Amino acid sequence: MGLWKLLEIKIQPDVIFYLGPIPVTNTLLCTWLSILALAVFFFFATRRRALIPSGIQNVAEYLIEFLLGLVEGVSGKEKGRKFFPLVATFFIFILVSNLLDVIPGVDTIGTINHDAIKAAHVTSQPLWGFLLFGDLSDKLIPWIRPATSDLNLNFAMALIAVITCQVFGFYTLGPLEHLGKYINLKTFFQSARRLNFGGMFQGLIEFFVGVIDIISELSRILSLAFRLFGNIFAGSAVLAVFAFILPFVSDVVFIPLELFVAFVQALVFGLLTLVYLEMATTGHAHTDESEQEAHAEFERNEEKATATAH
Amino acid sequence: MHILILADLLGGFGVNLIAFLSQLVSFGIVFLLLWRWGLPAILSTMEKRQAVIREGVENAEKAKRDLEEATRRADELMLEARRQAQDTIAQAAKAAEGEANRIREDAHAQAEQISKQQVARIQQEAARAYADLNRLVVNLSINAASKVISKSVDSSDNRRLVEEFVSTSQTKEQ
Numbered sequence: 001m002g003l004w005k006l007l008e009i010k011i012q013p014d015v016i017f018y019l020g021p022i023p024v025t026n027t028l029l030c031t032w033l034s035i036l037a038l039a040v041f042f043f044f045a046t047r048r049r050a051l052i053p054s055g056i057q058n059v060a061e062y063l064i065e066f067l068l069g070l071v072e073g074v075s076g077k078e079k080g081r082k083f084f085p086l087v088a089t090f091f092i093f094i095l096v097s098n099l100l101d102v103i104p105g106v107d108t109i110g111t112i113n114h115d116a117i118k119a120a121h122v123t124s125q126p127l128w129g130f131l132l133f134g135d136l137s138d139k140l141i142p143w144i145r146p147a148t149s150d151l152n153l154n155f156a157m158a159l160i161a162v163i164t165c166q167v168f169g170f171y172t173l174g175p176l177e178h179l180g181k182y183i184n185l186k187t188f189f190q191s192a193r194r195l196n197f198g199g200m201f202q203g204l205i206e207f208f209v210g211v212i213d214i215i216s217e218l219s220r221i222l223s224l225a226f227r228l229f230g231n232i233f234a235g236s237a238v239l240a241v242f243a244f245i246l247p248f249v250s251d252v253v254f255i256p257l258e259l260f261v262a263f264v265q266a267l268v269f270g271l272l273t274l275v276y277l278e279m280a281t282t283g284h285a286h287t288d289e290s291e292q293e294a295h296a297e298f299e300r301n302e303e304k305a306t307a308t309a310h
Numbered sequence: 311m312h313i314l315i316l317a318d319l320l321g322g323f324g325v326n327l328i329a330f331l332s333q334l335v336s337f338g339i340v341f342l343l344l345w346r347w348g349l350p351a352i353l354s355t356m357e358k359r360q361a362v363i364r365e366g367v368e369n370a371e372k373a374k375r376d377l378e379e380a381t382r383r384a385d386e387l388m389l390e391a392r393r394q395a396q397d398t399i400a401q402a403a404k405a406a407e408g409e410a411n412r413i414r415e416d417a418h419a420q421a422e423q424i425s426k427q428q429v430a431r432i433q434q435e436a437a438r439a440y441a442d443l444n445r446l447v448v449n450l451s452i453n454a455a456s457k458v459i460s461k462s463v464d465s466s467d468n469r470r471l472v473e474e475f476v477s478t479s480q481t482k483e484q
Contacts, residue, residue, distance in 0.1 A: 022332060023328065028329070035336065035339060035340050039343060042344070045351075046351035046355075049351065051355075061355070064352045085341070085344065086341070089344045089345065093340045093344075151324060151325045152330040153336075160334075160341075229323075
């Protein structure tokens with residue numbers, strides 16, 4: 001018999017209780033805790049808004065200024081202000097949710113899974129005081145689990161990100177131009193009218209590029225959700241495994257690493273959303289203009305080089 | 311078929327509609343909380359501070375400009391005052407020189423006048439002395455002649471003769 005066993009690593013979140021017909025999972029509970037933490041943070045940060053900031057107001061302003069600079073740096077001042085609330089919310093919320101992973105008690109405090117013990121046909125209980133002990137010590141349902149290790153939340157956020165991109169695309173470019181990025185048969189029909197087979201072939205390629213763009217948009221939901229899920233879930237698993245193998249000591253190495261991952265993943269999600277938003281609100285015309293400018297500059301440079309050579 | 315496989319796969323990851331909607335609503339709450347309250351509150355404070363700083367910088371720049379303008383104006387005034395002072399000094403020097411010349415000329419004129427007066431007085435005194443001397447000589451001559459000839463020469467003819475003699479002698483001497 002071992003002193004204790006490694007906690008069962010489950011992908012699915014556990015249901016802690018029901019709120020009417022709604023099952024409240026440990027990840028949903030963590031989401032609510034994150035909301036509460038954010039509300040408390042912003043309450044104290046905005047309670048006494050001094051012109052010379054100090055304490056928590058300073059932290060909040062530093063964070064907001066960093067994010068605003070990032071968003072405006074990528075999208076410019078005008079569009080940046082429109083994208084900022086969503087990108088900032090993604091970053092801040094994901095960061096707080098991820099950071100909860102390293103708080104003691106998360107993933108380790110919970111209730112004993114009696115059903116699992118009964119299913120194993122064992123009568124004993126894995127308790128030594130309030131600590132888990134023995135072969136059944138892995139039968140625990142944690143009350144709190146990092147919210148971002150639940151794919152439901154990650155899918156919800158990814159879906160919001162992608163839908164918002166489409167909404168901004170429609171709003172900024174207009175329906176025709178925006179849809180034209182995905183259903184592009186203009187070149188094909190124009191070439192068909194002139195019986196230009198080369199142009200028709202190019203038109204077909206453009207059409208398929210549009211189809212690939214649609215698939216790419218849909219795959220963004222999966223990529224955003226699974227990237228965040230994979231990193232945070234793996235981080236939790238690593239912490240659990242190493243806490244089991246080398247208690248206390250391993251935390252010194254892995255908790256700072258997890259803090260870094262928490263920050264990086266929040267930043268990646270926010271930045272990718274920002275890039276998607278920027279791409280959705282930039283039309284083909286803009287790209288064509290840029291290409292034309294680049295061609296013109298290249299030709300000018302060529303002429304200069306030729307003149308210098310002569 | 312593919313959708314069923316995907317749904318099955320996602321179900322294996324614990325994805326289900328109720329949990330998804332719960333998380334969606336929860337995130338919606340976070341978004342509303344930050345979008346409507348948290349972020350604007352912080353941003354407004356930052357913008358207010360930016361405005362105060364901008365105003366301060368603008369005021370400082372304005373004060374600097376005003377100071378430069380005042381310094382320039384003061385320099386101009388100093389230059390003007392110096393120029394005026396030099397003009398005044400030059401005018402004063404010129405006036406003093408004129409006044410000195412005038413005083414000198416006056417002094418010369420007065421000295422000349424005094425000199426003339428003195429010469430006139432001396433000549434006058436000399437003439438009077440000469441007349442007195444003449445009279446004395448006449449008297450002496452008369453007295454001497456009276457003594458010599460023991461005859462009174464008080465008559466007016468004698469006296470006239472003597473005076474004519476004296477004046478003739480004087481002319482000869484001159």
